[in-house]
Amino acid sequence: MYPLIRISDNKRIIALWLLRCFLLISFFIEISNQRWPILYMNILVIGVSFLPSFLKRIFSISLPFRFEILFLSFLVFSVLIEKVLTGILIELILGMFYGVVGFIIMYIIYMNSKIKINYSLIMLFSFSFSVAIGAIWEVFRFLLIFFLKFNFGEMNEYATAIGLILTITGASIISIVIFIYTRFLKGKFFLNLADDVARANPNLFSISENRVLDIEHIISNGENENVEFKSTLRTNVHTGNIDKKMEFAVLKAIVAFFNTNGGTLIIGVRDNGSIEGIEIDGFDNQDMYYRHFTNLFKKHIGKEYMPYLKTKIIEIKGKHILLVECAVSQHNVFLNYEGEELFFIRSGPTSIILNGRDLISYITKRF
CATH class of the missing domain: 3.30.950.30 (Schlafen, AAA domain)
Incomplete structure (x- = not known):
């Protein structure tokens, strides 16, 4: 009998629930250790792990398997960094991930236009998109601290500035890497990633x-x-x-x-x-x-x-x-x-x- 869930869907489900099990174990460990900043981080990441399913069910937006793998790897890596480095480099990783998303958006826009692809402009948009999202995150974190009294660990008056600097650094690194990889090394990973997103959502994007x-x-x-x-x-x-x-x-x-x-x-x-x-x-x-x-x-x-x-x-x-x-x-x-x-x-x-x-x-x- 034909399996109702395709192989790729099985991989998605296994990866998602392995991630959630890891986060749940970490969640209970942090409760016992009373490390509230990491506990809040786990709760946030567990919720975000449902984002691909939410987008598909509510907005009929499908994320290709390789993008979900990248997304899940980012989530796991974020929690591990939060544990080991107490959040010092989390903004750096966030900046890099936002940069990849910005590249995909701009590349798909070029695919649907009559304009010749300009990788320099795509990288500029990728960088700007990452910095903008990073700034929104810093404002959101400030509101959580100010109004809901969330505890993100020891923070001084320079925390927001440092967070933005790290986000900008991450955005710069990923923008340069993608530009060199796609423009000079003729690498196809990021281009294929953008193509996958466009082809998985033909109702949103047309060629x-x-x-x-x-x-x-x-x-x-x-x-x-x-x-x-x-x-x-x-x-x-x-x-x-x-x-x-x-x-x-x-x-x-x-x-x-x-x-x-x-x-x-x-x-x-x-x-x-x-x-x-x-x-x-x-x-x-x-x-x-x-x-x-x-x-x-x-x-x-x-x-x-x-x-x-x-x-x-x-x-x-x-x-x-x-x-x-x-x-x-x-x-x-x-x-x-x-x-x-x-x-x-x-x-x-x-x-x-x-x-x-x-x-x-x-x-x-x-x-």
Whole structure:
């Protein structure tokens, strides 16, 4: 029987609860030792550990697995530093983490614009974002101390200034590291991290049709849970004939994205990432191609789900591809095909069918 929670979700849950168990143990230890500053820190971090689940349930914002791992590592590291160094360097680590978040936000904004990517401006925004959030945190901490009488340990009149200096230092370090890593060393970790966030939330972010380099970057990374390639919409590349199975495969991928975490389907690209082009489908013009695709969608999925879909035809290397961005559906979506209603979800880079008990359990849990 197919597991209702995907492998990546299992890893998330295990990581989250290992973190919370660690913090709960630390919580009771600090109660016995009456170290109130670290106790408050544990309570705050335990609450923040629920942030990814909160964002997904309330705002339908999905955080990719590698971002959650970075987020969880930051939380654990923060508590360990608080224990060992009594908060001396916590602002430094905060500044670095805020800087990563600022980079992701600005990079995604560039992805959706017609402006050529300028890494210097991205790093400046990353630095400014980190310092701004750090300043807000210092004000928040002051309010906790002044109004609620929270005890953050021994603090003098220079504590806020020192905290801001450490935040600025952390922001400077991470901004320089990311700039050198992405601009000169051609490293892809931070770029892939930003791409993951954008692809996991196609209802929030869309890829500009003028950002051909970004599309090529996505294609070069290959298929995954949020990206799938299809060579054609209706033509069998082996026989050269129109094949209904090709249309079914396209519709199946779209329904699976709707029912899972959303994603991007690129038609006109082979599984190995080579550009085939939608021209092979033999339509007289792009309008006819669009019309055929739209009619297929309305007939087999339903016109009521059109708002969850964004499509663009983009030219790459002299050929055209169809970019299909699928948002997360708030309702279960079935594929009506040859008299049957079929339910698909994503499992890694493939789409799988659920039925019977698995289908009921998944829909009950997910929707």
